[in-house]
Amino acid sequence: ETGVTQSPTHLIKTRGQQVTLRCSSQSGHNTVSWYQQALGQGPQFIFQYYREEENGRGNFPPRFSGLQFPNYSSELNVNALELDDSALYLCASRPGLDSLYGYTFGSGTRLTVV
Amino acid sequence: DAKTTQPTSMDCAEGRAANLPCNHSTISGNEYVYWYRQIHSQGPQYIIHGLKNNETNEMASLIITEDRKSSTLILPHATLRDTAVYYCIVRVPSGSARQLTFGSGTQLTVLP
Numbered sequence: 253e254t255g256v257t258q259s260p261t262h263l264i265k266t267r268g269q270q271v272t273l274r275c276s277s278q279s280g281h282n283t284v285s286w287y288q289q290a291l292g293q294g295p296q297f298i299f300q301y302y303r304e305e306e307n308g309r310g311n312f313p314p315r316f317s318g319l320q321f322p323n324y325s326s327e328l329n330v331n332a333l334e335l336d337d338s339a340l341y342l343c344a345s346r347p348g349l350d351s352l353y354g355y356t357f358g359s360g361t362r363l364t365v366v
Numbered sequence: 367d368a369k370t371t372q373p374t375s376m377d378c379a380e381g382r383a384a385n386l387p388c389n390h391s392t393i394s395g396n397e398y399v400y401w402y403r404q405i406h407s408q409g410p411q412y413i414i415h416g417l418k419n420n421e422t423n424e425m426a427s428l429i430i431t432e433d434r435k436s437s438t439l440i441l442p443h444a445t446l447r448d449t450a451v452y453y454c455i456v457r458v459p460s461g462s463a464r465q466l467t468f469g470s471g472t473q474l475t476v477l478p
Contacts, residue, residue, distance in 0.1 A: 256409075285465060294453065294468030295410065310465060342409050344466075354400060354412025355466065362407075 254279060256358035258343050264364045265333050273328040273361045275343030281356065283307075283349055284326040286318060287342040289360070295342055301326055302349055330363075338365045370454045375473040378448075384441040386472050388454030391435045396458050399430060401439045403450040404471070410453065413439065444476045 257276045265271050277284050283302045287295035297310035301320035315331040324345070330337055340362050344355035371389040378384040390399065398417050402410040414421055414428045416437070421428045427440040441448055451471040 287466075294470060295466070297465035297467070300465065308465060340407075344409070352398070352415065354402065354415060355410075356412065357409030359409050360407075 256281075256343055256345050256356050258341075258358035258361050260361060261359070262362045262364075264366060267333055267335060267365055269333050270329065270331045271333060271363060273330075273341050273343075273363070275326045275328070275345075275358060277324045277326065277343075277345035278356045281345035281347050282324050283346050283351075284320055284324065285344045285355065286326070286328045287344065288312070289340040289342060290336075291339070298328070307349070333365045335365050338363060370456060370469055372452075372454055372469065372472045374470065375475070377475050377477055378441075378444045380446060380476050380478050381443055384444040384448065384474055384476070386439040386441075386452050386454075386474060387436065388439070389436045390454070390456045393434050393456050394458075397456045398458070399428065399434075399437050400455045400457065400466070401426070401428065402453045402455065402466075402468075403448075403474075404453070405447075405450045410468075413452075444474075446476050446478065448474065449476045450474060 259274045285300040286298040289295040298312050299309040300307045304320045317329045320326045340360040342360045344357045346355045398415050400415040401413040404410045416428045430437045451473050453471040
């Protein structure tokens with residue numbers, strides 16, 4: 253079974269631009285979460301999607317938005333990029349909302365805003 | 367989710383057991399203890415979880431004290447590839463708990 257795959261692996265954008273990051277969840281996983289990890293810190297929760305609906309959100313502004321598709325893959329969109337948005341963006345999936353098992357994380361997308 | 371406290375860093379000799387402690391004194395009865403690790407520049411990797419009984423899998427063992435206020439992750443024979451940041455997280459694994467709350471974790475360095 254394949255794990256969580258994210259694309260692209262690295263990305264450089266200019267302040268004010270918009271970016272879309274993509275995630276394919278692990279086979280059979282219908283719940284996808286996104287995390288932001290700044291250098292030297294633990295990952296911070298952005299939001300979660302379950303069956304194409306946003307199911308929870310962390311302390312991030314509305315310019316961070318997302319989608320989940322019928323095949324459970326997901327996108328993270330960030331508008332009006334700021335320098336502080338430079339981080340590793342991680343996607344994680346799990347089999348369901350009430351699953352005891354841990355999340356499966358992708359390797360992330362390293363976003364640099366200049 | 368309950369807060370956890372972990373040492374900032376630990377060293378371990380290759381081939382020896384690595385014992386990583388975690389305090390979670392405010393854990394509630396329905397919260398599980400989860401351990402993840404993150405090797406440099408990769409996504410976190412799930413290791414193990416438990417409620418109140420000790421657990422073992424192919425990666426590690428988890429020892430939870432009887433009062434559930436602390437736990438220890440044990441890597442029985444540490445290798446250089448186990449060098450990583452280890453996160454202890456307590457949470458209710460239900461739909462109402464949306465996220466994993468990561469603290470600063472413990473940087474484990476396995477020395478040759």
